[in-house]
Amino acid sequence: MSTHGRSSQRWFANGIEGRHVLMGLVAFFGVMLVANGLLVYYALGTFSGGDRPDPYRSGLTYNETIAAGERQAALGWQSEIAYDPAAARLTLRFADKAAEPVSGLRLDGQLTRPATDREDRALAFTEVSPGAYAADVALGPGRWVLSVESLLHEGGEPLHRLKRRLFVADRP
Structure with missing residues (x-):
């Protein structure tokens, strides 16, 4: 007779009983609950799920938001974004329906990362040439x-809102 057979006979002398099954189930589901609880805790603690500071108030003014979007579409403005990493300069160009530069704007800008708010920053734009x-x-x-x-x-109503994603490559 092998040693393995005798040790298993001592461990389960009366066979697997209901308390062994119960302890196994409690241990299994206990580990699952702890793991899921940690995942939920870290998921809720790192990202709020919204991209606006007050989504409820934004929902209340939804019809006004749609009307502003229609007014913006009627303007027919086109925009072009360029980033020069060597000069550390972000440039926006605006043109109207007739491809003429749009001058005299005051731009309020903000740069954020898609998944975190650690590197958020406000931007101060100045007009460097007509429409740029x-x-x-x-x-x-x-x-x-x-x-x-x-x-x-x-303090005026925004004429045009722009939200675009940028990708900045690693510098060689």
């Missing part, structure tokens, strides 16, 4: 989200 606006900002490699509101004067 630049902001000096050093961006690390990776994905960024650019949000810009175009105003004709201080």
